[in-house]
Amino acid sequence: MAIREILVVPNPVLKQVSQPVERVDDELRALMDDMLETMYDAPGIGLAAIQIGVPKRVIVMDLGTAEDRQPRYFVNPEILWASDDTLPYEEGCLSIPEYFDEVDRPSRVKLRYLNYQGEQVEEDADGLFAVCIQHEMDHLEGVLFIDHLSRLKREQAVKKVKKLRAA
Template identity: 75%
Template sequence: MATRRILTVDNAADLAVLKRVSQPVPAVTDDLRALMDDMLETMYAAPGIGLAAVQIGEPVSVIVMDISREEDAKAPRYFVNPEIVWASDELAVYEEGCLSVPEIYDEVERPAKVKLKYLNYAGEAVEEDAEGLFAVCIQHEMDHLKGVLFIDHLSRLKRERAVNKVKKAARDKAA
């Protein structure tokens, strides 16, 4: 396993990759499991609760997640080719952040509940319901697979401010 560099919005080349639409994978292979292991290590090191493959420069339809709150009780989840097959009309607002938009948080409104289907780490087909933080996180990460960042849900002014803050922080860190 290896920790990979997470792409961020302050870098034009990174942003171009983050805006790409991820491609489905034909099967869960040992190589894909190695990628998911790297993604999980990268996510934990960041630290974060979800990571799409495109965020480390691999535009394939793969997500890892761990929304457990306990450091000693990790519960990693793997989602290959995830699809939302149903979303509730009821909406929920949640304050989101993103490893590709470091230190920026804002409220985003999304369906409160979704049903999704995907392949797990073993390549088995799974269908399940999600609500609460799980629903928010899976929708956030699935947006990445479509080239959408959480700041794209904000007004143009808030989005521009967020990107400028990330750019300023990167310049300050480099100085």
């Protein structure tokens, strides 16, 4: 396993649409292991492959604690259904360090994806899980959480990141 570099705005790679994965094999599992280690090191709770420069439809997530890790793997995830009711949540992103803002997303979703073993899974997500999976799935479409904000707030976020990187 290796810790990879996390791309930050305004890197144009983050705006790419990720490609579907053909199959879950040892090479893909090695990528997911690297992603998980990178996410833990950052530290964060979710990471999409595009954030480390790999345009594949792969996400890792862990909503557990440092003492009780609960790693999750999502290959080719898709949302089958989303609730009409929304949940405002203050989001952050490893690709937009030190910037947080509130985003409204559906409070519940039904997902389908392949897991670490390549098995198809369907499950319901709500609360933080629903917010996080939608945030990460946005990355697969080249969408950042700041794209859900006003133009002024987006510009402020990018400016803040550039300033932090220059320091």
